[in-house]
Every structure is written in C-alpha cells, then in structure tokens.
Amino acid sequence: MKSVQFLAVLASLLASINAGAQTIVVDDDDSAFTSQLGGGVVILMYHGLDDDTGGFYEPSFQPQMQYLKDNNFNTITMNHLVSWITTGAPPLPTKPIVLTFDDDYITVYTTAYPVLKNLGFVGTGYAHTNFVGLPPGPSTSYDHADWTELQEMETDGTIVTESHTMTHPHLSQISDAQETTEITGSKAAIEANLLNKVCRHLAYPFGDYDADTITKVQDAGYLSAVTTQAGLNTRSTPVYELLRYGVNPNDSSNPVLTLSSTFLNAANAGQSGVWNFSSANTPFVGSGYRYAPAGTGASVATWTFTPTQSGSWQVSARWTTSSNRADNSPYTINHNGGSTTVRVNQKINNGVYQNLGTYQFTSGTPYAITLNNDANGLVIADALKFDFIGPSGVKGWMLY
Numbered sequence: 001m002k003s004v005q006f007l008a009v010l011a012s013l014l015a016s017i018n019a020g021a022q023t024i025v026v027d028d029d030d031s032a033f034t035s036q037l038g039g040g041v042v043i044l045m046y047h048g049l050d051d052d053t054g055g056f057y058e059p060s061f062q063p064q065m066q067y068l069k070d071n072n073f074n075t076i077t078m079n080h081l082v083s084w085i086t087t088g089a090p091p092l093p094t095k096p097i098v099l100t101f102d103d104d105y106i107t108v109y110t111t112a113y114p115v116l117k118n119l120g121f122v123g124t125g126y127a128h129t130n131f132v133g134l135p136p137g138p139s140t141s142y143d144h145a146d147w148t149e150l151q152e153m154e155t156d157g158t159i160v161t162e163s164h165t166m167t168h169p170h171l172s173q174i175s176d177a178q179e180t181t182e183i184t185g186s187k188a189a190i191e192a193n194l195l196n197k198v199c200r201h202l203a204y205p206f207g208d209y210d211a212d213t214i215t216k217v218q219d220a221g222y223l224s225a226v227t228t229q230a231g232l233n234t235r236s237t238p239v240y241e242l243l244r245y246g247v248n249p250n251d252s253s254n255p256v257l258t259l260s261s262t263f264l265n266a267a268n269a270g271q272s273g274v275w276n277f278s279s280a281n282t283p284f285v286g287s288g289y290r291y292a293p294a295g296t297g298a299s300v301a302t303w304t305f306t307p308t309q310s311g312s313w314q315v316s317a318r319w320t321t322s323s324n325r326a327d328n329s330p331y332t333i334n335h336n337g338g339s340t341t342v343r344v345n346q347k348i349n350n351g352v353y354q355n356l357g358t359y360q361f362t363s364g365t366p367y368a369i370t371l372n373n374d375a376n377g378l379v380i381a382d383a384l385k386f387d388f389i390g391p392s393g394v395k396g397w398m399l400y
C-alpha cells in the first residue's frame with residue numbers, strides 16, 4: 001500500500017476522535033479494513049497442506065480459516081471476483097477474500113474441504129488434469145484428489161475445480177500447438193468429468209505466461225487466469241493476470257500481508273507529567289500529537305492495547321521529526337513475556353510507522369505501552385499500530 005493512501009485512510013479513520021478523550025478507540029472495523037486495502041481483493045494461494053506439498057502443516061490450516069471467520073472475512077468465488085472486476089456487480093461483501101489451492105493435492109480434499117465446509121467458506125482448486133487421481137509413482141511424488149472427490153467438493157460448491165493445464169508445463173516455453181492443447185484440453189477434461197461443469201478459470205503453472213498465452217486462454221473461453229505475482233486485485237487489474245499472495249509459513253523474511261491492524265493515536269493515550277499538544281509538524285494521525293521536553297521520565301504517555309486475538313502482534317510507532325527531537329525516546333511494551341523497552345531516534349523517519357518488535361499478547365487482556373521523557377530531546381507521542389501476525393503456536397500465517 002502506498003503510504004499517501006495509507007495516511008489518507010488513517011486520517012479519515014481517526015478524524016472523529018476527540019483529542020481530549022481518554023477512552024480507547026480501536027479502528028479495526030470491517031469497513032476500515034476494506035478501505036485500507038484500497039478496495040482491493042486478496043487472493044490467497046495455497047498448494048497442499050502437508051509438509052511436503054505446501055511446506056505447510058495441516059494443523060495450521062483450521063486456525064487460519066477460523067481467524068478469517070472470527071474477523072468477519074467473507075470468501076467469494078472466482079466467478080464473483082471476475083464479474084465484479086469486469087462489470088462492477090455483484091458488489092463485494094466487506095472484507096472479501098478468495099481462497100485458491102493449486103496442484104490438486106489430496107490434502108485439499110482431506111484437510112481444506114472439511115474446514116471450509118464447516119465454516120461456510122468457498123474456494124477454488126486448480127487441477128492439472130492429467131494428474132487427477134494419480135497416486136505417488138513414476139510421474140509424481142504425491143497423492144492427488146480423484147474425479148469422485150473433486151465432484152463431491154464441486155457438488156456442494158465448497159471447492160470448485162478449475163484448470164491448471166493438463167501436465168503443468170511452462171506455457172511460454174512450449175510450442176504453440178502444445179500450449180493450445182494444454183489450455184483447451186484441461187478445460188475439456190474438467191467439463192467431461194464433472195457434472196454440468198463449465199470451466200472458466202485457469203492458473204498458470206509456475207506463474208509462467210506471456211502475451212500469446214493470454215490470447216490463447218481468452219480464445220479458449222476462460223474468463224480469468226491467476227498468476228503467482230503478489231498484490232491486491234482492483235477493478236483495474238487485468239482479469240488474465242490476477243494477483244495472489246502465496247502462503248508460506250517457512251519464510252519469515254518475506255513481507256507480511258497484514259490482515260488485521262489496530263491503531264491508537266495520541267488522543268488515546270493517558271498521560272502524566274508535562275505534555276503539550278501540537279499540530280505544527282506534519283504528517284500526524286488524528287488532530288495532532290503530544291510532546292514532552294527532555295527530563296527524567298516523569299512525563300509518561302500510556303496507550304492501552306486490548307488485543308482481539310491471542311498470539312503474535314507487531315507493534316509499531318510513528319512520530320513527527322525535527323532537529324529538537326530525542327534520538328533515544330524510550331517506548332516500553334508490556335507483553336506476555338514481560339516488559340521490553342525500545343529506544344528510537346525521533347529525529348528521523350517522519351510520519352512512518354517504525355517497528356518496535358513482535359510480542360505475544362492474550363486476547364481481551366489490556367496491555368500498557370508507554371513513552372516517557374527520559375531522553376535527550378523532545379519526545380513525541382503520535383500513534384501506535386498493532387498488526388496481528390499469527391496465533392500462538394501456529395506455524396504459519398505469513399503471507400507473501
């Protein structure tokens with residue numbers, strides 16, 4: 001998300017907060033989330049759910065879906081997404097999300113299907129049709145759902161099957177004739193094996209395609225195709241180049257797509273000692289920020305964070321910069337592991353959330369995050385942001 005857009009959203013979110021209020025206002029309502037994403041839709045890309053086929057662990061999947069449910073996400077079909085992109089209708093629900101599963105691994109049937117069905121969620125599976133029903137053997141190391149299993153998921157609409165070609169080739173690297181066969185043959189196989197099925201969507205194997213591939217996909221009668229490029233889908237996103245976030249729990253170096261944020265600004269902070277209010281330096285959140293002169297720590301701003309989910313949260317802070325700021329302003333975060341103080345340089349990083357670390361919190365418990373003036377210049381209390389990273393003990397929920 002572009003920071004300008006992000007700030008505009010924040011400003012509107014927080015505009016109604018009374019600067020003098022001591023109550024905690026948590027801006028994590030559903031409409032706020034949707035506007036944070038600029039009206040874009042997240043498509044999640046899963047593969048298999050066991051260790052081998054997805055780098056994933058099956059016990060993680062149910063808590064992830066439960067998290068989406070508890071936080072009011074609404075799964076939508078690929079048909080719905082594409083119709084919305086091309087015509088604007090039907091309108092999207094709040095917090096829309098699309099679940100996709102590539103490669104027809106058996107765990108999509110054995111693990112994902114019952115979880116989604118139980119929660120009333122829907123998803124799309126992309127199958128390379130020559131591998132449907134294949135057990136581990138000479139041509140594959142993994143077990144794949146068969147047509148009977150795909151039909152069962154199709155019949156109740158929980159996970160519908162779309163095309164991932166026939167043999168999973170790099171489409172841009174094979175002959176024209178082969179490419180056409182892969183694209184049309186997989187569609188025909190799905191329609192021949194599933195009752196009353198019209199296959200309308202495709203996933204490019206390896207995310208590999210070129211302009212000619214798109215033409216062939218379009219000519220074959222597909223309405224959309226998904227890539228492996230990360231990003232949000234808006235009404236401007238080409239329907240044959242839809243963007244997806246891959247879910248990979250084992251790679252913590254990748255940026256995290258934040259599905260939940262909570263914001264607390266200066267107006268939410270209790271205070272003791274000397275604090276002044278200002279809006280002289282921009283940008284800030286809400287109607288301004290507070291500042292305290294250098295001292296011995298007697299001036300304390302205290303935000304209270306009451307998480308809605310138990311688990312890991314990334315805590316970030318922002319401030320407005322000036323040469324008179326402290327370069328050692330101390331934030332203290334109380335968390336399940338104790339109390340951690342992080343000193344930051346408030347002469348730099350104007351108006352941008354800076355990471356104060358990731359901590360464990362328990363749902364419903366209030367935690368104090370403080371900033372005091374035991375520092376060598378002005379300390380600035382503007383806003384804090386809390387991003388939910390994942391449930392405790394669950395390996396995964398890193399999105400890239």
Ligand SMILES: [Zn+2]
Pocket residue numbers: 102103164168205206
């Ligand atoms: Zn694949």
